[in-house]
Amino acid sequence: MTDGANGAKGRDDRQKDRASNKYAAKKAASERLAAQRAAQQKAERRRNVLVAGGSTLGVIIVVVVIVVVGLVSKKSSTSTGSGNAVVGASSTVTNGISTAATSTLSQASPDFSTVSGPPSTITGNPLTGSGGKPQVLYVGAEYCPYCAATRWPLAVALARFGTFDNLKTTYSSDTDQAGPHTPTLSFHGSSYTSQYIDFTGVEQEDGVGKPLETLTSAQNQLFTSLGGGGYPFIDFGGKWIQKGSAFSPTLLKGMTPDDVAKVLADPNSKQGKTVQASADVFTAIICEMDGGKPSDVCTAPSVTAAEKAITGK
């Protein structure tokens, strides 16, 4: 091998070494770059996870604070509130119920679209009173706005089968936004007599949610199993039940019990029409449970129309 050939080989080797070194340097730089980027990404992700965790914690804290403030304010309003006065029903109220019970029966086409619920049929043992008569069991509370609305048509319907004594009037809770200060009756302390049916009206709590009357174990069983423990609950002889309001309590907003009583028999009043329609539905159900007595009530046009509306018969 000549000196020239050896020189050329040496140059080639040096070039290869330089290329190899250059590649190694680039590879090392790329790896450093990748490591830096990976570290940056990791740090960024860690920061993002901390932000997400902090946001979650913040959201949970806000929700808990709102709920705690709500519970505390409810407790204080319940413990300091005295509720609305419960007074004996005026003659305007008792006369208004009696008049509505009789005068509205002849109306052939009540507007049943305003009736909430409506009651549904159940199967089970018949519910009877001590004398063996079919019983209507009502469970509610004086603070409850849905009960406040429902008592009016129930009282009108029951007045078609018997008579009340010592009915009271009051208002639902002023702070219950579903229908604050809704004028109503209270069945607490009242009595009802009828030759056809029994009626038991239990107001479990007063106007501020304090215990007022207690249910028997049998009544409580019906209330919780069929009514789900919600106010108001009405069991019509173990055949039908009404869960919840008969109509929206806001319909009676701004009225007094006397105001409501005055429009009960007025077919041109929005409130009167609504209470009548619901009373007719309750009446039709009571007629079903007591065998259609008295016939003048159970065959009245408004009652047969209600029966058709709820049963399709």
Next chain:
Amino acid sequence: MRFPRWAPPIALVLTLAGIGVAIYLTIAHYDTGVSLVCASKGAINCEKVTTSAQSEVFGIPVAVLGLAYFVGMLPLQLPSAWRSADPRIRWGRLGYAAAGILFVFYLVYAEAIIIKAICLWCTAVHVLTLLLFVLTGFATALSYREGSGHDVDLDIDEAEGAER
């Protein structure tokens, strides 16, 4: 876009559950013959909440708004949306989830402070919205672009090309 694999399936289940509950609440709102399976006594009172003045916002039932929210969330939680590198989708999904939480704040406030009653079905919707927000937040935090790793590979390829 690389994202946690668990995110889309869990988010879709939560979203579909939200749609289901919202449909139930919407039906109960419009059909008076359907009452919610829920107590209506004391602090737990669905009827009191769903018939309150706060059950509508600008005349639109809250149940309908909830349904619209979850239906709108559905495409954002699909795997294809998670794969997308489009920042509008990524941040839009997070913003949408955050908007839901803000509305939940108002609804919890309305229930606890104004109405003073809790609706269990509404609470179920609130919890689903909260879980979607948490999931979306964490999954977004753990997501990253694949681009940077690809750049490193290109550097190495270029170095190898220079050698040849």
